[in-house]
Amino acid sequence: MKADYLSVVIPAFNEQQRIVATIEELTGYLGSQDYEWEIIVANDGSTDSTADLIQDYAAHNPRVRLLSLPHGGKGWAVQQGMLKAEGTLRFLCDADLSMPVECLPKFLPPIRNGFDIVIGSREVAGAVRYQEPRRRHIMGRIFNWLVRLLAVPGIYDTQCGFKLFTQESAQILFTMQKLKGFGFDVEILFLARKMGMHIFEIPIPWYFNNDSKVRPLLDSFNMARDLLTIRWRHTIGGYDLRHKINP
Helix, strand or coil, rough: CCCCEEEEEEECCCCCCHHHHHHHHHHHHHHCCCCCCEEEEEEECCCHHHHHHHHHHHCCCCCCEEEEEECCCHHHHHHHHHHCCCCEEEECCCCCCCHHHHHHHHCCCCCCCCCCEEEECCCCCCCCHHHHHHHHHHHHHHHHHHHHHCCCCCCCCCCEEEEEEHHHHHHHHHCCCCCCCCCCCHHHHHHHHHHCCEECCCCCCCCCCCCCCCCHHHHHHHHHHHHHHHHHHHCCCCCCCCCCCCC
């Protein structure tokens, strides 16, 4: 494993309409960089041709890997992808690539040093949202207010699908992860905070996609339930928080 080795983990469920374009854009960009890299597409039991498309692409590009999984949810797919990754840095990337790939260096050394986790944010100063329906934005802000109240105060956008983890933080956190759905982001950041990991939130430009898999009402309810589950599990000692990042 080389010192600078980036793994890009993409969770995918029924993404046949855009997964190839996303991979092509990523490989085009990463191919011009001076570090080693791989792309892992964690296929969450897709029922369309997502897996076949990825397999065909990977046959001609050995740096792209298909991880075939039974359907379990976005959190499940991310967890398995992160734990199968080989990079010293591991980047979570939504399949719709709603953040321009040119923003990737803002997450990486040498621009970003000394952090265990760097998270993209659509809310901190300097961030810009494009074409997002106002109703969805308001619902997201209400949910994040609950997140800051109950789980991770001071983080303004836990749900953005672009996050960088060091190898060590990824191995610790995703091994501990219990939630399999959309609430996994909060659980991961909650655990990171409890173990004293260093988290940095950076502004990004973000483009709303009408094909988003998020169901605003149902998923907001499920994530609120997950928040209470995280708090309850922590209260009863359901997380082993003895893991420490080496200084």
